[in-house]
Amino acid sequence: MIMRPGQPLLLPANPLFIWGSLLAALGLNMMLNMGAAGRAAWVPDLLALALVFWNVHQPLRIGVGVAFAFGLAMDVHLGALLGQHALAYTAMSFLAVTMHRRLLWFPVGAQTLQVLPLFAAAQVLELLVRLMAGHGLPGWSILLGPLLETLLWPLANVLLLAPQRRAHDPDDNRPL
Incomplete structure (x- = not known):
């Protein structure tokens, strides 16, 4: 794949880190839903954020089936x-996998505008x-959830x- 100018070369993603981050997002979601806010409509869905991120960056490892299981x-x-969540996560993951190649060509600021519809x-x-x-x-506060996730x-x-970033200073043993 041709890289954008200025885009850093990344190490391969560690599957343990991917699954650990998804399980951590699930745990954080569960803690947020049990906290003082309860299941407020404005609380961001951190699991949805993590699923979309890994669907965009690792679509062959994290796909629609994983999103369905986490939704259940x-x-x-x-x-x-x-x-209810399984359907929403599955549709969101399908759309993220569909647009992942195009989305990665944009800088992070432009990506935020494109993940908002997801x-x-x-x-x-x-x-x-x-x-x-x-x-x-639930009222108008339902609009805040997707905005906060974005x-x-x-x-x-x-x-x-962060774990995939390579060192920026090349030397004889590390040419890239």
Whole structure:
């Protein structure tokens, strides 16, 4: 693959780090949902953020099936309608895998504008499933969740790509 000028060369992603970050995001999601905010509509979905990140950067390792399994785990944890998060995560992951090649050509700032529709689509799918199940509208605060997830995208890029970054000073033993 041809790299953009100025893009650093990355080491291969460690599968243990990928799965550890996804499990950590699941744990953080569970803690946020049990905390003082409860299951507030404005709380960012950190698991969705991690899934989209790894779908974009490692689409062959983390795909739609993984998103479905984590969605079922979130449904069971929240006591939500079984399949609500699974459907949203699956659709979001499918769209992320579909656009991953194009998305990686943009700088992180431009990527944030392109992942916003992914997070918004997942939120809309969850809302539609809730409405079909007979729940009411959560209010305008539902718009803050995808916005906060989008604002966390640059931080996720820094944190989750940190173990893959190569040293910048080449020497005789390390030419790249």
